[in-house]
Amino acid sequence: MICPRCDSDAAELLVKAPVENAWEVYLCDACNFTWRSTESEEITDPARYDRRFKIDPLSIPDLPVIPPIPKLVK
Amino acid sequence: MHYRDLREFLSLLEQENQLVRIKESVMPEPDLGAIGRAAPNLENGPAVFVEKIKGYKNSLVLNVQGSWQNHALMLNLPKDTSIKEQFFALDRLWNDYPVKPVWVTEKDAPVKENKIKEDINLFDILPLFRINKFDGGFFISKGAVISKDPEAPDDFNKENAGIYRIQVKGKDLVGIQALPFHDIAVHLRKAEESNEPLPVAICIGNDPLLNFMASTPIEYAQSEYDFTGALKGAPIELVKSETGDLDVPARSEIVLEGNILPRVRKIEGPFGEFPGSYSGARLQCEIRIHTITHRTNPIFENLYLGIPWTEIDYLLALNTSLPLYRQLKKDFPEVVAVNAMYTHGIGVIISTKSRLGGYGKAVAMRLLSTPHGMPYSKIVIVVDEFVDPFNLPQVMWAMTTRVRPSKDVVLIPNAPGMPLDPSSEPAGMQTKMIIDATTPVAPDVGRETELLEVPEKTEFWLDYLKRAMRKER
Numbered sequence: 001m002i003c004p005r006c007d008s009d010a011a012e013l014l015v016k017a018p019v020e021n022a023w024e025v026y027l028c029d030a031c032n033f034t035w036r037s038t039e040s041e042e043i044t045d046p047a048r049y050d051r052r053f054k055i056d057p058l059s060i061p062d063l064p065v066i067p068p069i070p071k072l073v074k
Numbered sequence: 075m076h077y078r079d080l081r082e083f084l085s086l087l088e089q090e091n092q093l094v095r096i097k098e099s100v101m102p103e104p105d106l107g108a109i110g111r112a113a114p115n116l117e118n119g120p121a122v123f124v125e126k127i128k129g130y131k132n133s134l135v136l137n138v139q140g141s142w143q144n145h146a147l148m149l150n151l152p153k154d155t156s157i158k159e160q161f162f163a164l165d166r167l168w169n170d171y172p173v174k175p176v177w178v179t180e181k182d183a184p185v186k187e188n189k190i191k192e193d194i195n196l197f198d199i200l201p202l203f204r205i206n207k208f209d210g211g212f213f214i215s216k217g218a219v220i221s222k223d224p225e226a227p228d229d230f231n232k233e234n235a236g237i238y239r240i241q242v243k244g245k246d247l248v249g250i251q252a253l254p255f256h257d258i259a260v261h262l263r264k265a266e267e268s269n270e271p272l273p274v275a276i277c278i279g280n281d282p283l284l285n286f287m288a289s290t291p292i293e294y295a296q297s298e299y300d301f302t303g304a305l306k307g308a309p310i311e312l313v314k315s316e317t318g319d320l321d322v323p324a325r326s327e328i329v330l331e332g333n334i335l336p337r338v339r340k341i342e343g344p345f346g347e348f349p350g351s352y353s354g355a356r357l358q359c360e361i362r363i364h365t366i367t368h369r370t371n372p373i374f375e376n377l378y379l380g381i382p383w384t385e386i387d388y389l390l391a392l393n394t395s396l397p398l399y400r401q402l403k404k405d406f407p408e409v410v411a412v413n414a415m416y417t418h419g420i421g422v423i424i425s426t427k428s429r430l431g432g433y434g435k436a437v438a439m440r441l442l443s444t445p446h447g448m449p450y451s452k453i454v455i456v457v458d459e460f461v462d463p464f465n466l467p468q469v470m471w472a473m474t475t476r477v478r479p480s481k482d483v484v485l486i487p488n489a490p491g492m493p494l495d496p497s498s499e500p501a502g503m504q505t506k507m508i509i510d511a512t513t514p515v516a517p518d519v520g521r522e523t524e525l526l527e528v529p530e531k532t533e534f535w536l537d538y539l540k541r542a543m544r545k546e547r
């Protein structure tokens with residue numbers, strides 16, 4: 001399934017609603033985005049997801065690391 | 075008797091007409107975020123208890139501390155107590171630190187009523203929802219995270235309780251933001267240096283005073299639990315976690331136990347943050363949850379944050395102001411009160427009597443070199459001792475009638491700044507601004523002014539009118 005935020009074909013069903021079969025939640029393995037099937041198309045549709053918040057999966061390794069990983073100490 | 079936990083506090087709010095119940099089923103999005111935004115827009119913003127959320131089993135409460143009325147009730151004060159009076163009440167309670175917790179057995183700990191140790195699914199317990207539209211996922215925004223110093227596991231004072239943003243990334247996996255200056259980052263660094271997981275307990279639906287203290291910048295070796303006891307006027311009840319030898323509140327609604335995975339950073343965010351804008355995606359830590367304990371019919375308490383003021387601003391208001399006040403007061407006894415309520419102390423108003431010319435600037439410079447003021451505080455306004463720093467019209471009066479811009483406004487460029495302040499550029503650097511709105515005293519000179527006096531018996535009539543208004547309600 002295509003992730004609406006990073007457009008990777010890496011999204012899968014994470015969980016179904018505990019009751020009422022009301023919705024499903026999906027998780028993108030590439031950018032960790034999660035969304036619910038009942039959210040607006042501005043969230044669930046890759047073509048309509050706001051460009052300002054789109055993520056290029058290739059840029060993820062270059063994001064700042066918080067907090068820094070310390071050196072191993074014996 | 076004072077409330078003992080979230081449930082009892084919610085009953086108190088309901089009696090005081092400071093809680094609204096929503097009985098009809100609502101959708102997680104966009105309704106829950108919208109409720110969290112709407113409640114503090116009201117002058118006397120109520121807590122909102124959402125009984126039924128579509129697709130979920132458990133209920134949710136929002137905006138528990140989202141008004142000065144609720145804040146006063148949290149401090150066991152009448153709900154119409156003024157902000158300045160709440161500030162001084164908090165200052166008095168602070169002196170009672172430490173009030174040591176008591177440890178109860180499991181049968182006296184409601185949080186142990188239910189235990190889940192396999193097939194963890196956070197969605198089964200927590201009605202998770204997207205708080206702001208472009209958050210990268212569903213966040214737990216009001217969980218107190220408990221951790222210990224791996225080099226001092228028996229030092230109770232170094233056990234930390236802090237509220238950090240937590241992004242749900244799987245049925246049993248969450249991300250956490252531990253900024254380098256947070257206490258948990260000290261624990262984490264020590265664990266990661268030896269490639270060890272750091273055990274944590276995420277406590278949800280806590281005594282409101284514990285959440286208040288978990289949001290308060292106190293010293294590394296001061297205990298949030300001991301402070302909570304001081305503010306409550308009674309010890310908080312703790313119980314041991316299932317694993318990891320942590321101390322968790324016995325009367326909280328839900329505790330998620332897990333480990334921060336050592337030396338792992340994965341994409342987290344964006345998340346709508348307290349300055350009222352999104353903080354972008356970063357590579358941050360992850361926690362694998364292995365155990366959940368919870369009360370029967372647990373209440374998920376979460377927090378909405380948006381453009382101020384929303385609930386988070388009340389959690390970062392007087393508890394940010396008070397430590398700064400106390401640090402200033404040590405060397406500058408003339409300081410009367412400190413209002414650091416604006417965006418976690420990015421904006422601060424200090425009220426002080428001036429010992430000598432330029433004193434206001436000296437006090438402001440001290441504030442800018444306190445541990446919290448150094449990175450956070452950007453705009454410091456200093457007013458006379460008779461100006462109530464919590465009363466913004468009075469502060470504006472001081473600014474408009476006292477400030478000589480050519481002498482009283484000072485800029486300090488390229489100083490430490492707060493990365494979450496979107497005007498910090500580059501992130502972490504900032505220009506500081508001091509506005510000295512005090513009346514000049516010798517050797518400084520100002521034009522002679524004779525202030526108007528408060529009429530005799532004003533206090534009497536103020537009290538009279540307040541009582542009359544209370545009866546009307």
Ligand SMILES: [Zn+2]
Nearest residue numbers: 003006028031
């Ligand atoms: Zn994605």
